[in-house]
Amino acid sequence: MNRKYARMLSSFAYSKLYQLLESILDNRGISLYKKNPAYTSILGLIKYSRMYGLSSDIAAALVIARRGMNLSERLPAFVSAYLEVNSRKHVWSGWSKLSKFTLTAAIVKSRHDYFSIPNWGMVVKVQVELVSVKASSRACSKST
Numbered sequence: 567m568n569r570k571y572a573r574m575l576s577s578f579a580y581s582k583l584y585q586l587l588e589s590i591l592d593n594r595g596i597s598l599y600k601k602n603p604a605y606t607s608i609l610g611l612i613k614y615s616r617m618y619g620l621s622s623d624i625a626a627a628l629v630i631a632r633r634g635m636n637l638s639e640r641l642p643a644f645v646s647a648y649l650e651v652n653s654r655k656h657v658w659s660g661w662s663k664l665s666k667f668t669l670t671a672a673i674v675k676s677r678h679d680y681f682s683i684p685n686w687g688m689v690v691k692v693q694v695e696l697v698s699v700k701a702s703s704r705a706c707s708k709s710t
Contacts, residue, residue, distance in 0.1 A: 601633040604636065605661040609639050 584600075591598050603626075609626025619630065629639060641651060641660040649667065651660035 599634050601630055603630060605658055605665060606630055607663060607667045612664070613639070613642070614644075 577591070584598075588598055606629040607622060608628040610627075610629045611622050612627050614620055614625040615622060618625075618628075632639065638657060639661075640657055641649075641664060645660075645664060649660065649663050651663060
């Protein structure tokens with residue numbers, strides 16, 4: 567089965583599920599709000615799992631519920647300062663940077679490691695400083 571066919575079957579199943587769910591909820595007078603689940607796992611892990619002692623899936627559900635209430639999920643200031651996030655861009659661009667950062671961070675090897683990090687600002691700062699030191703050493707070696 568190729569990728570295109572698998573995606574078609576998956577989207578068909580989801581669309582049928584949403585049609586059925588909307589029909590049932592409409593009959594009962596309940597409205598359904600569809601929200602984009604982008605970055606909910608990373609956001610829940612970093613902002614809410616340690617704070618409230620939640621598992622990653624419950625923290626992601628909390629993020630989706632907050633989106634349903636039209637609440638914004640900005641990066642913590644200490645993280646966005648080190649990642650050099652452009653404030654003019656959408657808030658998800660910052661979460662995208664942090665998500666990519668966590669994939670390369672040596673301290674995060676599994677999902678359980680998110681619970682042991684007390685201060686994300688320090689982790690990001692150390693990693694950003696390591697990258698800048700490596701970049702400056704490369705620049706010095708090229709100029710000589």
